[in-house]
Amino acid sequence: xxxxxxxxxxxxxxxxxxxxxxxxxxxxxxxxxxxxxxxxxxxxxxxxxxxxxxxxxxxxxxxxxxxxxxxxxxxxxxxxxxxxxxxxxxxxxxxxxxxxxxxxxxxxxxxxxxxxxxxxxxxxxxxxxxxxxxxxxxxxxxxxxxxxxxxxxxxxxxxxxxxxxxxxxxxxxxxxxxxxxxxxxxxxxxxxxxxxxxxx
Numbered sequence: 001x002x003x004x005x006x007x008x009x010x011x012x013x014x015x016x017x018x019x020x021x022x023x024x025x026x027x028x029x030x031x032x033x034x035x036x037x038x039x040x041x042x043x044x045x046x047x048x049x050x051x052x053x054x055x056x057x058x059x060x061x062x063x064x065x066x067x068x069x070x071x072x073x074x075x076x077x078x079x080x081x082x083x084x085x086x087x088x089x090x091x092x093x094x095x096x097x098x099x100x101x102x103x104x105x106x107x108x109x110x111x112x113x114x115x116x117x118x119x120x121x122x123x124x125x126x127x128x129x130x131x132x133x134x135x136x137x138x139x140x141x142x143x144x145x146x147x148x149x150x151x152x153x154x155x156x157x158x159x160x161x162x163x164x165x166x167x168x169x170x171x172x173x174x175x176x177x178x179x180x181x182x183x184x185x186x187x188x189x190x191x192x193x194x195x196x197x198x199x200x
Contacts (some may be wrong), residue, residue, distance in 0.1 A: 003038055003040065003062075003064055006021065006038075007068065010023070011098070011171055014169075014171050014178065014180055015180070015196060015198065018169070018180055018193070020051070020052045021051065021055060022051045022053075022184065022191060022192075023054075023167055023182060024041055024056040024057070024103075024167070024188065025100045025101065025167045026056065026058045026059065027057075027072055027074065028059060028072045030072070031071075031074040031090040033071055033072070033093065034059075034072050036057045036058065036067070036069075036100065037058050037060065037065040037066075038056070038062075038066045038067070038068055039055060039056070039062040039063070039064055039066065040053065040054065040055060040056075040062065041055060042056070054189045056189075068097065068098050069096060069098075070096060070098040070100050071092050071096045071098070071170065072099075072101070073090055073099060073101040073109075073121070074122065075107060076088065076124060077124050078124040078126045078128055079127050080128070082123065082128070082129065084123075084129075084139055084140055085143055086145065086146070087110060087144065087146050087147060088146075089121075089146045089147055089148070090120055092117075092118045092119075092170060092177055094172065096172060097171065098169070099168075099171075099172075099177070100167075100168075100169055100170070101122045101167075101168050102122065103167060103187060104157075104162065104165060104166040104167070105164075105166075105187070106125050106126070106133030106158075106159055107122055107124050107136075108133070108140055108156050108157065108158030108159070109122050109123075109157045109158065109168045110122075110123065110144055111154050111155040111156070111157075111179060112145075112152075113200050114151065116175055116176050116177065118170075118200065119146050120170075120179075123140070125159075133158060133159030134158075134160060137156055137161075140156045140158070141153070141156050155179075157179075157181045157199045161181060161197060162181060162194070163194070164183070164185050164186055165183075165185070168181050178198060179198070179199040179200050180198055180199065181196070181197045
C-alpha cells in the first residue's frame, strides 16, 4: 500500500494496522513537535510471513513518503541522573495526531492520563539507574511520578509487556489520545510482530 494509505489506516484502524504491519520508529533526541517522514522502510524488499509491509518514522527523507508532524518523545538516557518519583514532563498536544518515540529494548514508557491530557516519558534502564528493564518497570509502577504532579502513573509499558523490542505509537482522534505498544522479535525491518497492546 502507499504511504498515504498506510498513514490513514494507522490513524483510523490502529490495532489492526499494527497487528499486520511493522512500524519502525526512529525518535529524536529532543521532546517536541517535529515533522517526520513516514513511508516504506528503506530496506523493505516485500511482504514476509506474519508482516504485511514495513513502514518507518524517520527524520531521513524517504521516497514517496508522507510528512506528518508528530509529538516526539525523547528517551531519557541511563547516563542522565533521574529521580523516578520526579520524572521530567512532556504533555502530548491536542494539535497533533501522532506520537512516536525511539525503539524500546528494556526501556519503560510511562503515562499519566488526566482527562484527555497525557503526560509521558521514555526511560532507559541500566547505567546510573543500576537496574534492568524488569526492575525499572517495577520501580515505576510502585513509586513512579512526574515532576510537580502528585497523581500516580496511569500505566507503565515495559519489560514483561514485551520481551525483546517494542515500539510505542500514539494516535489522537477528536482530541482523545490512544497509546499502543507493538512488541517485536528484534530490531530493524527483519523483525516479526509478536503482539499489540493498547497502553491507554
